[in-house]
Amino acid sequence: MTITSSATWVPYDVMTRDWYDTSSWSPDPSTVPYGQSFTQSKNQQRDWERGEYLSTDPTQKRYQTVYYTNQTIYQSATGTQVTWTPYNIMTRDWYDTSSWSPDPSTVPYGQSFTQTKNQQRDWEQGEVSNLGGKRNVSTYNTYQTLSQPATGTQLQGQSVSISPVSQTVTVGAAVTFTASGGQNGYVWGGSSGASGSGSTKAVTFNSVGTVTVTVYSPAGGAYTASNTASATVTVVAAPTATLSRTINSGAYPGNVTLNWSTTNATSATVSGPGFTGAQAVSVPSGSSTLGSLAPGTYSWTLTATNSAGATATSTASATITQAGQTVSISPTSSTVVAGGSVTFTASGAQSSAGYTWGGSSGASGSGSTKAVSFPTAGTYTVTVQSPADTNYSASNTASASVTVVNPTGNVTLSVSSLDFGSVYRDTLAGTPTTATRTVTLSNPGNSTVTVTAIGVSGKYASSSLSLPYTLTPGASVTLTLTFGPNAAIGSNTGTLTVTASSNTATCSLTGTGLAPRIGISWF
Structure with missing residues (x-):
């Protein structure tokens, strides 16, 4: 900074900012009771600066000092404050929340008992303002139970049941029915012709058809009449069964045809050789052919069953004999020089025993072929037979004739x-x-x-x-x-x-x- 000889320092004191608020109006109307007049005040301030400035250049300053002046101003106001007061009031006096219980109609007639019912009061609590508003509101209830003596008016109902409720029987059969649940005895009826009283009733069914058996318990005393319980009975005819057999081949391997017929049957079985256990077969009729039967006596039983479970049976039997065997020998006739041999072949045997050889030739043993030597001239026989076994009887004996001559060789x-x-x-x-x-x-x-x-x-x-x-x-x-x-x-x-x-x-x-x-x- 350059100061000329003609420049001087000039004192100054100036306001830099006029009055402005340094606080709000106090107290706030919301803190003063509603409608009450009161005086509010607030503080204000002015800002100042003083010092010296150069006469030739006012921007050049020295000895600068900042200071303030203050004032308080006032005004009239009215309070707006809301006040809250706790409250707890009954909103609804005692009222029923249930009926008297139990109802007399549910208690046996003439029986003394105590009835009760529930009641309730409703309450509300919270705060209420001087302006009539509410806050923090909640409700609650109080309860009480009242009691009084009473007498039952109920007439007891009777719920009768019958057993069995459904049955299928063969004509002529009897069924015993049982009633339960009644208090005043039982009365029987229905299209079956049942009648009389008692908790059980035996009924015989003599005609084919569908009938009913009914029962109920009459009203009396503290009881009303019961419902009517009903049973349905289906009466069916008795079954019949007829089994016959035809022997197609009476010798091993045997072959037999079984023929069967039934009436009034819903199912049938045949048991015996060729059938697995009591094997189900067709109804009302059918047939089955059994082959490869070994020698022996066989028996079969047909069982027919109706829808009521009644059965009828029929049996048949057949005897299978051993099969015959016709054995042949080859050659049947031959001539051989003494010392030579002949090989014979047997055929026709079916027995597991095979063949047995014999005859005047001295042949013996088994097998389907046999070589026989003839050392001496003469006439011989060779025989063969198949012995019997389980399935075959002994065969016929086949024979061959052999003429043995002495050697007669020459040239x-x-x-x-x-x-x-x-x-x-x-x-x-x-x-x-x-x-x-x-x-x-x-x-x-x-x-x-x-x-x-x-x-x-x-x-x-x-x-x-x-x-x-x-x-x-x-x-x-x-x-x-x-x-x-x-x-x-x-x-x-x-x-x-x-x-x-x-x-x-x-x-x-x-x-x-x-x-x-x-x-x-x-x-």
Whole structure:
């Protein structure tokens, strides 16, 4: 700050803010009783500043001091204060909240008893203002119970029941009914014809149909008449049952047809072989065929039941016998050389016992086939049978005849002589030099023979045969013989000799040798 020599400091004292409130009007009218006149006051203030300022620059100040002046102002007012006063008042005097109880009509006639009923008072409490308003209001109640003597006026009711209430019976049956709940006895009635009194009543039903049985207890004394209890009875006819059987096959495996019929039945069962327990079957009729029955006597029972549970029964029986067996043997006739054997086959057995062999042949044992040896010549029989078992009776006895002969094996030649014709000794083209013939060696006997030697004499030769050679009964072999070019001119004879274990067979051989021919060549 620069101060010139001509500047001076000038004192000042100025108001910076005019009067303003520093408090509210007091006291508040709400704190003064309603309608009461009173004086309110409030405080005010002025703000001041003093010091010196530079004459040449009033914004330049020094020795600044702030101070205040105060005043209190007044005014008249009226109180608005509300005052609250507690209160507790009865809003409703005693009144009934229940009726007199119990009602005389619910107490047995003439019986003394005490009745009671409840009463209530209603109250209200809270605060009330001098202006008539309320606050913190609540209600509550007080109670009392009044009593008085009384006499019952109730006539006792009777609720009668009957047992059984529903029943199905067969005509002619009787049912005993029982009544309960009555105080003055019982009276019976209804379309069944029941009558009389008493707590029980036996009624017999002789006609098919639906009828009723009724009962009630009359009024009297302290009791009114009861309700009428009723029972319904359905009367049905008695059932009938008829069971018959037809034996389709009386021998194992047996086959039987059961036929049944019923009347007045709602269900039926059959018990016995082929049925599981008492097995339900169709009504009013039906049938069932039972097969594969083993030998024995069987019995079945048909039971028919009506809707009332009454039953009727019928029985049937059948006897199944053992089945027969027809056994056959093969072969039935045969011839064999002593020392040989025959195998026989049996068929037709059904028994689990199979087959039993016998006869003069000495055959024995079991099985469907049997090999029998015959060491000695003669005539024999072989027999077979199937023994009985549970299901089959013993079979017939089948037999075979066997003729045993001694061995008669031997060898024979198909011809006793062979003629080979003529052959040339030359070798010219086209001229045969060898003649060939065949002969059959056979065994017509019944036993095997062994060929041990084959010999040919003269200008003849035989085909080779591996020796020893076996010929079984009925067998044969072909031998080939040749007549050659080295034959002598003229007649040539020879013999074929076959030697066997049983005998010797021969065949004579003839042929002619011709002189050589001369060939001529022409030039």
